[in-house]
Amino acid sequence: MAERPKWVPGDIDLERPSVARVYDYWLGGAHNFAADRAVANRTLEAMPELRRVILTNRTLLRRMVRHLLRLGVRQFLDLGSGIPTAGNVHEIAHAVDPTARVVYVDMDPVAIAHGKSLLADLPNVVALQADIRDPASVLGDPEVRSVLDLDQPVAVLMIAVLHFVPDADHPCGIIADYLDALVPGSYLGVSHSGGEQGEESAAVAEARRRYSEQVAPMVHRTRAELISLLGGLELVEPGVVRLPHWRPDSPDDVDESADRFPGFAALGRKP
């Protein structure tokens, strides 16, 4: 058949590594299978510091959610949420405000199935299987609408997911679609693999190649590209920066390698 109807999910093939499970393995989780671990390890071989990069990303997620809570946001739309593991958005949020609302969106059916079983008893949290490139079906989903009150600010999180959206899929337009549906005072938080032109080491390039080939194609973007993706938003201090520089918990978390960290983070506010 030419095109599978939207309501039918893709195959579930455990022999094929999944972005979500490979990521879980790197975080130290066991929500993964042999095929996932094999690629994860091969990539690590090329780039041993990758594990720290991944952990740093996950800590950024925590920092950002905590900051958003401090800013008063109580609703989160976590796009590309991955497999629920230590430090999920709702756990961070509920530690501050148990009434906070969270929607997890991922296209990985296994990640979402797991999410659903974990979240079954939580009234204000849902997981939705959807492609984030289709904002209309995400925002139009009845479950999503039942959890999120779009008349109140929402923080849209695109943590380590935008680099899976190539320019051909119009990331700018996708971002605009989400923000257009939200009230002023909403936020968009982003972390994104990238760096400046020519900065990438051979090891990192090799790791990226292995990952792109065996797991999912990834795009690196420069800081400038990221700034333009966030055009129209008021950037929260410190703007678009290398991940470790984004509101670190402690100066100890920022070492001399931070300036060359292969990824950027930013938080923008819808004016």
Next chain:
Amino acid sequence: MVAGAEAFARTWATAVIGSSYVPMTRAEVAEHLQSLTEVLVEALIADPFRTAPGYDIGARLVEAHFTGTDTLGRTVQLLGDDLLTELGIGVDGRMESRLSALQGALAAGYARALRERTLAEQEAIRAAVLDARDQAETALRASEARFRAMFTEAAIGIGIADIEGRILDVNQALQDMLGFSVEEMRQYNIRDLMHPEDSGNVWRLYDQLIAGDCDHYRAEKRFHRADGEQVWTHLTLSLVRDDHGEPQYQVAMIEDVTDRHLLQNRLRYQALHDPLTGLPNRALFLERLGRVFNAVGGTTSRRAGLCYLDLDGFKVINDSLGHDIGDQLLVEVGRRLDHSVSGDGKLVARMGGDEFVILVEGSASTQDIVNVADRVLHELEAPIKIGGHELTVSASIGIVERPLEGTTAADLMRDADITLYWAKADGKSRWALYNPERNAREVARFTLSATMPAALERDEFYVDYQPLVRLADSRVTGVEALVRWQHPEFGRLAPDRFIELAEETGLIVPLGRWVLRKACEEARRWLEEFGDSAPFVSVNLAVRQSRDPELVRDVKRILDECALPPHHLQLELTESAIMGTADEPLEALRALSDMGVRIAIDDFGTGYSNLAYLKHLPVHELKIAGSFMEGLRAADEEDAVDAQIVSTLVQLAHALGLGVTAEGVETPSQAKRLHRIGCDTGQGWFFARPGRPEDIDHLLRGGL
């Protein structure tokens, strides 16, 4: 608070941070580890000594997600190397063994917890896989059910076949449409569904689709139903490709348009057929005729023929017996025509009223069409019984048959129509064949009659005069006025070319009046010039003129205006003009005669005159037709019969007190014989041909 525990915890944190994700800040981690360190220290020095807290710490590390592969190793090592010294605890055998025991318990607790956690997560992810698969399957089943429902319930026929054309599935609508069950349909290959009426396009596109050159196409296609009927459909065929883009299946969507098609056919049939006889109508006939000319292969060496047919006297039947009978008659005639000319390349159509036409395509010769016409006339001979009436009908037929090259449909139609008119004019109940010469003549006649009124105004007519000579002394006693037409195109035309036409069109009346005036003017001139020896003028009066109510008044006025004594005018009428007439014209003649005008019967002997009646007529002169003079022409011998006839006529005339003029006198012998027989006057080439008035002047002066 145990001194040194804080420092140890910091070292511990540095050692384990970065090997797995722990959802705490660096400070939180240090705090957490410090509390664990304190538990450890308490356990070390506690009495009685228990290893359980060590076990517990191992488990709490895992719980906080210190699950990196290096975590346990580094922790155990750090405990052994640094803990006692950091805490300032004396290293003695008892402490060392207690520490080892705690290290062991922590490792065991950690291993146990990690194993449980790993198993739990593996369990969870497997369960998630199953859930996801279930979900996917449910969704797939739902989607399949939806498609199935769409397929089965669709009002449009849907069929699926593989790329070899083997039919795999057909929905209910298609089964109903074609009258075959799925099982029966599965026996078929798509190519078995070929229909002889399929346009070449259908199967050419099919081949392209199968080859993957096109993804779908639409066509109109007929199918045979199981019951032998036909189904007209709109077909849309689409190609389904596999993941590699290779052709895999074909899907046909088939809409039954039979009703629409039949309706269209019926409407078309109605538009192209005569509702009364069921025969093709004028429109269809013209379409077919046009197609004959547009047929592939051009018109070279191909022929065609038309019979244009019209019933004789149909109007009478219609008027006397009513339209209903008339209609039934037409139906029967139509049936007979159709019956007698059925066959390939022949078409019988009703053109309207009682006109029918037969088209014969690809005739070999004119004889083919003549045969058709003969058959038709024969077929119509048998009387037609309608509602107690036994009707006999006949028809007139105009036939045109010729090579297509050089002619057109319009030419054929026009010529057939003309020819039908000829058949009627020639006496009906017959066919006439188109004849280009006859047509040319008729066209010329038509042209003449059409241009005659203008010619009269433009003075294209003039009058010649032919002497009437007294046989006793060869004196010119009168002249016959003969009208001529100096036609700008056809040249000088004698009266036989246009008088009849003028009679038909009625122009004879003004023309005759004009001639009368001309002749009277001339007579007046002669009277003035020659006095007593001036000739009278003899002017022909056409039938129509003789019946013109204005005749007497016209004559009188002209005589008056020319101041011509009436006895200088003679009017010539044909026998039929005088004899066949009713009272009124006779009254006119009497009036003229009473006025003093002489009346002559022209061409006497050619009609069927009632001789007895002659004596009651106001006639003064008989002009014996030239045909009787032929037997008297030869120098040596004369035809006894002719001589006897003329002699009898002369005696008869004289007995009635009439003068006799012999027409057509051409030889001296004729003149002599006629004189001997007793004719009073002669006219003819022997004396003089018709000429200009001056020629008459000349004659009057010089004699013959």
